[in-house]
Amino acid sequence: MQQKAIVIIPTYNEKENIQTVVPLLFEQFEKVKGWDMGILVVDDTSPDKTYDAVKQLQKKYKRLHLLINPQKAGLGGAYLKGMDEAFNKLRAEVVLQFDADLSHDPKKIPEFMKAIDEGADMVVGSRYIPGGGIPDNWGIHRKFMSVVGNLVAQLLLTNFSIKDWTGGFRALRKKVYQAVVHKITDKEILGYTFQVGFLNAVYRSRFKIIEIPFKFVDRTIGESKLPLSYMQDTLLYLFRLRWNDLVTSRVFKFLVVGGVGTLIQLTSLQIFRSVLPDFQLAFLSKFILATFLSIEIAIASNFLLNNSWTFADKKLDKSKMLGKFLQFNLTSSGSIIIQLIVNFLGERFIGLFDLFVVPIIGMVVDTGLVFAATGIIIGLFWNFFAYNKFIWKTK
Ligand SMILES: Nc1nc2c(ncn2[C@@H]2O[C@H](COP(=O)(O)OP(=O)(O)OP(=O)(O)O)[C@@H](O)[C@H]2O)c(=O)[nH]1
Ligand SMILES: [Mg+2]
Incomplete structure (x- = not known):
């Protein structure tokens, strides 16, 4: 029997996007050899009823799963619930992280899976290595935040071997999840800080991480959910982490x-x-x-x-x-x-x-x-x- 890989899509008010992205993903799944590919949408009971759109799609796609969170849990919260469901209930060997808004390129998924086949424990989609990129139409402010944010993360973690710490397009094996999940308890990590916190925990557990470039595309439909407190939460998390490193050294x-x-x-x-x-x-x-x-x-x-x-x-x-x-x-x-x-x-x-x-x-x-x-x-x-x-x- 083929091993399972599940693409987790956290959603909050992505009714239109989810209807576009699901067919695109299943189209790419055809190109992935040797894996039984499926999707798990984790919806936090979106006010726009994204979950209803998913239920409709389920009539057509058998390997489309839906997990409804009764409350908005933040991005990290949604991923942790989704990973628990995918690894422990759906028996997946690999989980991929994917945004609903088409910012991530579905065509990259066969490449991600190939890297896993070739021995990577985790694949990190990267906007900051040759071949990757951020949208041209982003304002100077947003570009600056993204580039400088990543540099600050590299500096504070004193880790320059990974170039994109904050992105959300990734793949990881079950053993990676099992090794780090108990370390992800900080409440700051439950929001968008999850991305940098999770990746850092994986790196420190000495797993093999490979970066694959991709071009981040600006969302055209729906609104950004990036909270205003994101920068502050992430900085706070990084400072706490390094302070803790210091006093335990x-x-x-x-x-x-x-x-x-x-x-x-x-x-x-x-x-x-x-x-x-x-x-x-x-x-x-x-x-x-x-x-x-x-x-x-x-x-x-x-x-x-x-x-x-x-x-x-x-x-x-x-x-x-x-x-x-x-x-x-x-x-x-x-x-x-x-x-x-x-x-x-x-x-x-x-x-x-x-x-x-x-x-x-x-x-x-x-x-x-x-x-x-x-x-x-x-x-x-x-x-x-x-x-x-x-x-x-x-x-
Ligand atoms: N379940 C759940 N999904 C969320 C939550 N916050 C964000 N998401 C989803 O996570 C994905 C990424 O969110 P975005 O708002 O696109 O964040 P971003 O890509 O950093 O920002 P934009 O470039 O403005 O789109 C999307 O699919 C969102 O619907 C949440 O609290 N719960
Ligand atoms: Mg987005």
């Missing part, structure tokens, strides 16, 4: 743990200074002992926090903890040695002299402070390198 956690370690060190130093009795044993005084103990406590805290948080994915075996902790002490002294060397070289070759006064605080910053800051930063690089290389190695 290893470097960020490493820096937080280091900051916490410094606070612990300073606090415990003060505690030891107030509870330990005064004494002097050769070079060992109360202050030196308190310093040593507070450093050791900070090192232990860094070790435990990094193990359970920063490197949670590489948590050490209980049996290895003690040995690794000793190693951790060694690498930590590495950063102290680096700081001593930087300060030594700085004083020797540049010298200690005032540089400038920090505004507001009025503190005089001299080169000594600059050396210390430099040493700390190089020390941080060393620590991060050493943790990855020696302590929490990839197994």
Whole structure:
């Protein structure tokens, strides 16, 4: 039996368009070899009764399905419902995303399916690669929004390998849907932001994505449903995503743990200074002992926090903890040695002299402070390198 591919068309007030586009699509389906092709219209109970037009068409086209949403769910909402229906109820292996307003070229569908046959997990129709394009008759404003919008998306995602993030002409396999559907929960994504959000989730799951150029044609019938809040929603979504990336990144956690370690060190130093009795044993005084103990406590805290948080994915075996902790002490002294060397070289070759006064605080910053800051930063690089290389190695 042939595998099924379903073209999902979300509709809201597309009564006229749907009657034109359905026959055009079935005409193209004839040219797709090896696939059982069908259509699923997801209509949000359009006021113009688009669903009635679909019911009429169903008399002629057996493989035309209709899903009626009782409420307007937004573009993403309609697609998620449609994909659930197509993959899980209609048993499709591939789903295509298609607009009702003839902006997408039905003649491209055989090409999309061929790319799937040749190994693509997802096909992205692209207006921004050679052979693709946006309508000439679009006003400068709309052209600008589209082109710049896509550039901003590429910049914010720091992903320039895909050129069209916001288009809605795509094809994807069931395994792609299954891998990312549980990640699509943000409410911003339920509108038009769905397109960029869904594609980003697919990309990050390392699926094979292929872009195929197509010329976007301006709709001639009906009205655009693109909400005014689209730009704002998308930007908000992208910023939230990248903020989340940042706070879940290893470097960020490493820096937080280091900051916490410094606070612990300073606090415990003060505690030891107030509870330990005064004494002097050769070079060992109360202050030196308190310093040593507070450093050791900070090192232990860094070790435990990094193990359970920063490197949670590489948590050490209980049996290895003690040995690794000793190693951790060694690498930590590495950063102290680096700081001593930087300060030594700085004083020797540049010298200690005032540089400038920090505004507001009025503190005089001299080169000594600059050396210390430099040493700390190089020390941080060393620590991060050493943790990855020696302590929490990839197994
Ligand atoms: N079911 C459903 N379909 C929607 C919704 N919003 C938009 N659509 C459909 O999604 C497709 C794309 O919408 P369009 O308004 O054409 O958006 P666009 O192509 O970005 O904008 P235009 O270039 O102005 O047409 C069309 O088939 C719409 O009918 C919605 O909330 N629910
Ligand atoms: Mg459109």
